[in-house]
Amino acid sequence: MIAKEAGIAVSTTGFILSGKARKMKISESTEKRVLGIAKDLGYVPNAMAKNLRRNRSSIIGLLFNHLKHHWADESLRGVRSVLGDTEYAPFISTHEFDAKLLEKETELMLQHRFDAIISVPFKEGKASYQRIIDNGTPLIFLNDTLDGMPDVDVVAWNAREASKTAMNHLLSLGRRKICFLGWDDKRRMIRARAEAYKSSLKKEGIALRKNWLRLFPLDADVKETIVEIFSKKSRPNAVFCGLDIYGTQVIGALEGMGLRVPEDVAVIGMGNQPGSEFSSVGLSTIDSPNEALGAKAASLALELIERKTAGPASRFLLRGDDLIVRRSTKL
Amino acid sequence: MIAKEAGIAVSTTGFILSGKARKMKISESTEKRVLGIAKDLGYVPNAMAKNLRRNRSSIIGLLFNHLKHHWADESLRGVRSVLGDTEYAPFISTHEFDAKLLEKETELMLQHRFDAIISVPFKEGKASYQRIIDNGTPLIFLNDTLDGMPDVDVVAWNAREASKTAMNHLLSLGRRKICFLGWDDKRRMIRARAEAYKSSLKKEGIALRKNWLRLFPLDADVKETIVEIFSKKSRPNAVFCGLDIYGTQVIGALEGMGLRVPEDVAVIGMGNQPGSEFSSVGLSTIDSPNEALGAKAASLALELIERKTAGPASRFLLRGDDLIVRRSTKL
DNA sequence: TTGAAAGCGCTAACAA
């Protein structure tokens, strides 16, 4: 500690610099003088030394799949709202759906002794997650579960309930010929959307048409599929999309075919992704509570850090059924 | 070092664990044995101790304004492409256009002795940037300059040239009644767009109409302005938008007024933001070379770290004039 | 090839 050049002892300076002057009954004049010198010297505390000593980093790692869309931004906001007043700060990275990269990032976080890691689960990354667990670092899955890793705490959007809300909305418009376009992903809250679609139809006594339930890779172009389905004489009068990105494409594809949205076909998505609100798109959707999810994940992280002993994993499925009605279902 | 339980000296173990076994002529058998024990013990090197000793973190901080749109994601990709093979790794945070938050984040990065910081410049954050400079940590502005901080290296998109390309495209369609909608921001590469608009008009001998050059806050709703401008009998037949987000709104607003895009009004944006490609939007635009910018910033960061002594600041304006023609200018 | 030991900057226990 360079500030000891003030002429006094290390500990005195140390107490002052870590804000414990009060407690230690150090004279205000000494305090002021030390603080002044520290400032003049451009003193910046060395977090590595501090953390090495305390054996914790006060950092919580956030691992997103990528930084596109609003998802990461909004979750981060939620995380910050919780962490703001604590000693903890978030650091962000991404795994880009790449197991090698995820491994590298988690290794880095472990080496830096991050106090907890919040990750959007990635199926191919189980080895990395297991390593985090074995290491004793609290791990939280954000936004979905991961099959085969039941012991990890999860904070996710209850997409099943949200999907029901979406389906009910279409049904309430009198539409019964509904098709579903979703992401072909194994994770539970993604699958829940197609499942909710099926169970809603069943409940209404509507027969499921296999051909009207389609799954795609994330970045798929669904236009061809839409053209295929809507070229037949017996075509749907509504489309439920598991992700807004498909919904946006669907509207364009339908209008390209000369069909009117919503008069001929009503369309609803999920997640209120950016772009859905564009007036030339106007996709109705269910808003996902991203900020609340981030906040919950952060407070759960704090709890796990506090608790120390591994308890049973909990699953928080946050309800988020806010229906946003836009042009695509506004009759 | 727990691995010393292998029964040998700390240094031997140390050499092996840091991959210097070769150099130190340590027997393969010892090496294997130590590595095996380390694995069994679940040994994870302590980065804090290592970095404390080396007095560097091998971390490069990235400070984005926010994580919306593709911008951050693509820049990060570029950064990773350069940092991949080095000892350095990026950590990300955001300042949300909030001086307090920026201060907090930079303080954290300095305390953790990040080896360099790459930031999207924020006008109200000069105090924080100055602190980074005073601290001797290399700082790089990504995407724009900041008035009053001429000594900071900059890697930015040459939006001036790109804007000319956009204007030339509209002019090549025979459109001469062009209006401009841009972001009301003081930073150079944002201003350059309006300036390029003006100089292009001048070059063509077209008189500038003050009323056709409008600046807005970032999140503005430009619909009213469009309605105002296009309700007059003498109205533009083209719109150049400094940001795609305005272009997207413009298309919606124009079509809402019963005007045809591009027949009545051609529209072009800047940046190829997500959403512009939606078929129901179809906004022509100039692609911004985000990944290249990130890569350049990262390699510049490596240079600055290497160089140690503060040299003169350089400005890299990366050319990126890729015109993407979509529906909104496809005649 | 191996062992011993200093020291990075900070915290905190202990003594005065």
Place this chain on the structure above:
DNA sequence: TTGTTAGCGCTTTCAA
């Protein structure tokens, strides 16, 4: 109130 000191885990120099 203030001073001394050990030690966090690791790198690296020096000697053996």
